[in-house]
Amino acid sequence: xxxxxxxxxxTVTVAVAVLFVVTTLKPGWLPTQPSVIALQEAQPVxxxxxxxxxSYREAARAALxxxxxxxxxxxxxxxxHPLLDDPIFRHFFGExxxxxxxxxxxxxxxxxxxxxxxxxxxxxxxxxxxDIQVSLNDGxxxxxxxxxxxxxxxxxxxxxxxxxxxxxxxxxxDNLRVGDVVLAIGNPFGVGQTVTMGIVSALGRSHLGINTFxxxxxxxxxxxxxxxxxxxxxxxxxxxxxxxxxYSRTGGNHGIGFAIPVSSARSIxxxxxxxxxxxxxxxxxxxxxxxxxLAESFGLPDIEGALIAGxxxxxxxxxxxxxxxxxxxxxxxxxxxxPQTMLDLIAALKPDERAGxxxxxxxxxxxxxxxxxxxxxxxxxxx
Numbered sequence: 290x291x292x293x294x295x296x297x298x299x300t301v302t303v304a305v306a307v308l309f310v311v312t313t314l315k316p317g318w319l320p321t322q323p324s325v326i327a328l329q330e331a332q333p334v335x336x337x338x339x340x341x342x343x344s345y346r347e348a349a350r351a352a353l354x355x356x357x358x359x360x361x362x363x364x365x366x367x368x369x370h371p372l373l374d375d376p377i378f379r380h381f382f383g384e385x386x387x388x389x390x391x392x393x394x395x396x397x398x399x400x401x402x403x404x405x406x407x408x409x410x411x412x413x414x415x416x417x418x419x420d421i422q423v424s425l426n427d428g429x430x431x432x433x434x435x436x437x438x439x440x441x442x443x444x445x446x447x448x449x450x451x452x453x454x455x456x457x458x459x460x461x462x463d464n465l466r467v468g469d470v471v472l473a474i475g476n477p478f479g480v481g482q483t484v485t486m487g488i489v490s491a492l493g494r495s496h497l498g499i500n501t502f503x504x505x506x507x508x509x510x511x512x513x514x515x516x517x518x519x520x521x522x523x524x525x526x527x528x529x530x531x532x533x534x535x536y537s538r539t540g541g542n543h544g545i546g547f548a549i550p551v552s553s554a555r556s557i558x559x560x561x562x563x564x565x566x567x568x569x570x571x572x573x574x575x576x577x578x579x580x581x582x583l584a585e586s587f588g589l590p591d592i593e594g595a596l597i598a599g600x601x602x603x604x605x606x607x608x609x610x611x612x613x614x615x616x617x618x619x620x621x622x623x624x625x626x627x628p629q630t631m632l633d634l635i636a637a638l639k640p641d642e643r644a645g646x647x648x649x650x651x652x653x654x655x656x657x658x659x660x661x662x663x664x665x666x667x668x669x670x671x672x
Contacts, residue, residue, distance in 0.1 A: 348472055349484050351526030354426045354455035355401040356519055358476040359410060359433070359447075361418035398475035398519030399423065399447060400528060401454050402558065408447040409558055410518030411533055412438045415445050423449050426482065437561035441501035443533055444554060446561045457520060460527030462552040465506070467492060473510040473532055473546070475519025485511035487544075494547060495629045499534050502633060505547040506530045512546035521548040530554075570638030571664035573604020574611060576628040587614075594618045594649065595631040609659040611648065618654070619647035636664060 397414030401407070408423060415421055421433040431449040438445035469489045477483055487510030494505040508521065512532050521530035530548030560567045576595040577583075584592050594616040600607050611617075617625050620634040621644040638644055640663040648655050 345470070345472060345486065345524055348522060348524050348526040349474070352457060352472070352474055352520055352522045352528070353482060353484070355457035356426070356474045356482065357399045357401060357408060358424040358482070359397045359399050359408075359414055359518060360422045360424065361396070361415055362420045363417055396476065396479050396515055397517045398515065398532070400457050400518070400520045400531065402457060402459075402528075404454055404456055406449040406451055406454060407436065407558075407562065408433065408449065409531060409554060410445055410447060411531065412440050412443045412445040414518045415447065416440075421447060423447065425451070426455070437565045439557050439561065439567045442549065442553065442557055442567075443500050444531070444549065444557050444561075446558055457522075458525075458527045459551055459555060460523050460525075460529040462529065462550050465489060465492070465523070465529055470524050471506075471508055471510055471529065472522050472524075473508065473512050473516060473519065473548075474522065475512070475516030475532055477511075477513035477515040479515055483516075487511070487546075490545070496627075497534075497536075497547070499547065502553075502636065503629065504550060504553055504633070505533070506550055508546050508548060509544040510546060511544075512548075566666070568640065569636035569664040570640060570661040571604075572606040572609075572611070572635055572659055572662060573601035574606045574617075575599035575601075576617065576631055578627055579616070587616075588652070589616065589649070594625050595628040597648075605660050605662040609646070609657050611646070611657065611659070612650070614650070616649040617646065618649055619645075621645060635661070 397410060399408040399410035399414070402409045415435060415438070418435075421435070422430055423433045424430045429451070431451050433447040433449045436446040436448050467489050471487060471489055473485045473487070475483065487508045489506060490509050491507040494507045495503040497503055497505065499505075506521065506529065508530075510521070512535050516532045517534075519532045520528055521532055523529050529551050531551075531554050532546065532548050534547045536545035536547075557567055575598045577598045579589065579592040579594060579596050581592060583589075583596060587596075597606075597611060597613055597615045597617060599613055600611055617631055619625055620631065621638065623634055625631045625634065638661045640661050643658050643660050646657045646659050648657065
């Protein structure tokens with residue numbers, strides 16, 4: 290029995306030794322099993338759950354077809370060089386054609402807002418353009434005409450003749466809040482239609498010196514040259530603003546962009562389409578902001594309101610008894626916080642209607658009824 294156990298032990302020892310040598314020196318001689326790696330695979334995406342993945346492709350897909358590229362050209366006259374009148378120059382170089390026109394090209398973006406071919410864009414995109422071409426998302430190009438414009442808000446309405454146009458859906462400004470995700474769609478630098486993402490950084494931005502009437506949406510979604518007039522949309526693809534300007538010291542995007550709210554754009558657009566122009570209230574005053582120094586100098590209790598610095602002779606304000614040095618506190622029952630607020634409140638009033646103005650004169654509070662006039666059209670100086 291011991292002999293058999295000894296033989297068995299020796300056999301096992303030799304087998305183990307042989308296996309060790311083969312495993313170490315010739316592992317390829319041994320049969321191999323396919324290795325199994327534990328992978329965490331994503332579950333199939335259900336159609337209704339796409340938004341839960343953090344993708345905004347549905348919003349982009351809804352809005353992209355209605356955003357267009359706008360190409361403009363401006364004819365400029367070539368100045369005659371003084372040497373062309375020199376007989377010696379003309380002898381050696383011959384006659385040169387005079388007054389040959391040159392073409393100055395520009396580009397921007399726009400948004401189709403109506404099946405009738407109306408396109409909302411920025412005024413500075415089409416300003417002084419002799420020819421405007423609109424390129425749609427399907428690649429087709431159409432000649433556009435300017436229906437009307439409003440330089441003071443930097444908005445313009447174009448129209449093209451085309452059928453079955455994709456129209457954007459207007460969003461509700463009342464639902465927009467700081468921190469909401471937004472997408473900016475346009476044609477930056479002419480590279481083609483582009484979508485960038487950001488959030489609403491602020492609402493009601495003004496005192497920027499960009500337009501006369503300012504009530505901007507601020508966003509960090511990348512807006513670059515060529516995006517002007519393009520769409521700012523919410524996560525459902527609804528239009529909430531028209532991309533207009535950026536804050537930049539170099540011309541590139543620094544994460545501070547501005548868009549005109551859709552509520553303002555829609556009101557201006559409807560007036561332009563119906564009347565060809567925008568009508569605003571006007572009383573003929575020049576106002577300035579009240580600084581702590583001015584408040585102390587005039588003996589004012591606070592810096593609220595707008596200081597009337599000048600009154601146009603014969604204007605509605607002049608006829609109603611408004612004087613330089615008065616502080617405007619309220620218009621039609623609405624508080625005036627600063628000159629920009631004053632401008633917006635008066636502009637919203639209808640010409641020929643009467644509105645109550647609350648002012649501080651010296652240390653007294655007075656109430657005046659002012660018959661609102663029509664704001665003169667902004668003069669555009671052409672070079």
